[in-house]
Amino acid sequence: MAPATTTKRTLSTAEARRETVLEAAMGVFCERGYLGTPTKDVAEAAGISQAYLFRLFPTKSDLVVAVAQRANDRIREAFVKAAAQAKAAGEDPGEAMGRVYGDLLEDRTLLLNLIHQFAAAASMPEVAEASRASFAELVALVEQETGRDAESLQRFFAHGMLMNTMAAIGAPGRDERWAQLLTGC
Amino acid sequence: MAPATTTKRTLSTAEARRETVLEAAMGVFCERGYLGTPTKDVAEAAGISQAYLFRLFPTKSDLVVAVAQRANDRIREAFVKAAAQAKAAGEDPGEAMGRVYGDLLEDRTLLLNLIHQFAAAASMPEVAEASRASFAELVALVEQETGRDAESLQRFFAHGMLMNTMAAIGAPGRDERWAQLLTGC
DNA sequence: CGATGAAGTGAGTGACCGCTCACACCACCG
DNA sequence: CGGTGGTGTGAGCGGTCACTCACTTCATCG
Numbered sequence: 001m002a003p004a005t006t007t008k009r010t011l012s013t014a015e016a017r018r019e020t021v022l023e024a025a026m027g028v029f030c031e032r033g034y035l036g037t038p039t040k041d042v043a044e045a046a047g048i049s050q051a052y053l054f055r056l057f058p059t060k061s062d063l064v065v066a067v068a069q070r071a072n073d074r075i076r077e078a079f080v081k082a083a084a085q086a087k088a089a090g091e092d093p094g095e096a097m098g099r100v101y102g103d104l105l106e107d108r109t110l111l112l113n114l115i116h117q118f119a120a121a122a123s124m125p126e127v128a129e130a131s132r133a134s135f136a137e138l139v140a141l142v143e144q145e146t147g148r149d150a151e152s153l154q155r156f157f158a159h160g161m162l163m164n165t166m167a168a169i170g171a172p173g174r175d176e177r178w179a180q181l182l183t184g185c
Numbered sequence: 186m187a188p189a190t191t192t193k194r195t196l197s198t199a200e201a202r203r204e205t206v207l208e209a210a211m212g213v214f215c216e217r218g219y220l221g222t223p224t225k226d227v228a229e230a231a232g233i234s235q236a237y238l239f240r241l242f243p244t245k246s247d248l249v250v251a252v253a254q255r256a257n258d259r260i261r262e263a264f265v266k267a268a269a270q271a272k273a274a275g276e277d278p279g280e281a282m283g284r285v286y287g288d289l290l291e292d293r294t295l296l297l298n299l300i301h302q303f304a305a306a307a308s309m310p311e312v313a314e315a316s317r318a319s320f321a322e323l324v325a326l327v328e329q330e331t332g333r334d335a336e337s338l339q340r341f342f343a344h345g346m347l348m349n350t351m352a353a354i355g356a357p358g359r360d361e362r363w364a365q366l367l368t369g370c
Numbered sequence: 371c372g373a374t375g376a377a378g379t380g381a382g383t384g385a386c387c388g389c390t391c392a393c394a395c396c397a398c399c400g
Numbered sequence: 401c402g403g404t405g406g407t408g409t410g411a412g413c414g415g416t417c418a419c420t421c422a423c424t425t426c427a428t429c430g
């Protein structure tokens with residue numbers, strides 16, 4: 001790893017390692033999910049030993065929750081940025097947020113982490129709590145930025161969840177009629 | 186299990202046993218998902234030995250695919266039945282199908298198997314294929330029975346996927362504003 | 371009856387999993 | 401210089417996993 005270029009200790013090295021690990025974990029978890037992926041794979045992808053992984057995240061559950069929160073954070077940040085840019089350009093923030101969500105789903109890693117998160121929520125209360133907190137923030141954000149009514153907001157998020165599912169099962173790109181119908185914008 | 190104490194033992198056919206196993210498997214898989222649930226738990230829930238489970242389903246993957254298909258079958262059957270009843274009663278089949286999907290999600294077992302199926306689709310091509318086949322049938326069915334246009338069909342399924350997700354993360358029943366907004370009909 | 375084949379299981383197997391521990395390394399400080 | 405505290409690891413531990421095999425029990429039929 002490259003050492004910090006300059007400065008004094010603004011960020012601990014362990015903290016930076018944790019960032020590396022979370023990034024690598026998202027990439028590894030997205031294939032077989034949280035329960036299906038061994039911690040050894042995460043450690044290898046992050047370029048550290050399994051022993052050190054367990055010092056950075058005391059249990060696998062801790063790691064999973066952190067990964068889920070990171071995925072949620074990434075979505076929220078993208079929404080905030082898209083809304084700000086749209087407002088500055090005098091465009092519709094709602095449309096910009098919908099478009100940016102579609103762009104996010106192009107990143108298969110993020111998308112799969114999302115659906116693994118929802119699946120894991122069934123047996124991990126902390127993950128479920130993180131998911132709910134994320135939806136709370138996202139709904140508030142979209143409502144505030146767009147001023148849409150309840151039905152319109154529900155449609156916005158429903159469309160997002162459909163796109164999630166379609167991407168997960170590999171529907172986009174298929175030329176069957178049903179796939180084009182459900183994935184079409 | 187039951188006939189162990191008595192000297193008599195009533196054998197069942199392998200086919201009947203497979204049905205029992207699939208039913209039990211849905212109940213056990215729904216908690217921790219396909220990769221997170223050991224086959225031992227499935228065998229116990231079905232009341233057979235692990236060894237015999239592996240004679241009925243040669244690999245865990247075979248079992249998982251069969252369970253996914255069974256969940257999909259159950260939804261399709263419910264849709265067909267609801268549409269037929271609605272038509273016979275002179276009601277709107279589309280509304281009936283939407284309502285019956287809401288009823289199906291009351292069964293947490295089925296709902297969780299659905300989202301675990303979508304998650305598993307990421308690493309199990311056969312599961313992904315089963316999911317796609319199910320969507321193909323469902324879309325054709327709803328379109329045929331309701332005659333709705335593309336946008337309306339997409340909204341129908343999008344709403345279903347949102348309900349899936351909300352139920353999975355435990356949103357229904359919460360009194361936070363966002364939850365009522367997204368789960369409200 | 372004895373034979374045949376399907377139903378069903380106890381007792382493993384090797385591989386793998388989450389997690390731990392003793393210890394090495396390195397930068398900095400007095 | 402030695403000490404201190406954080407970074408990092410090799411080697412495993414106990415337990416669990418998917419899967420197997422030798423074996424028993426049962427129903428059926430000539």
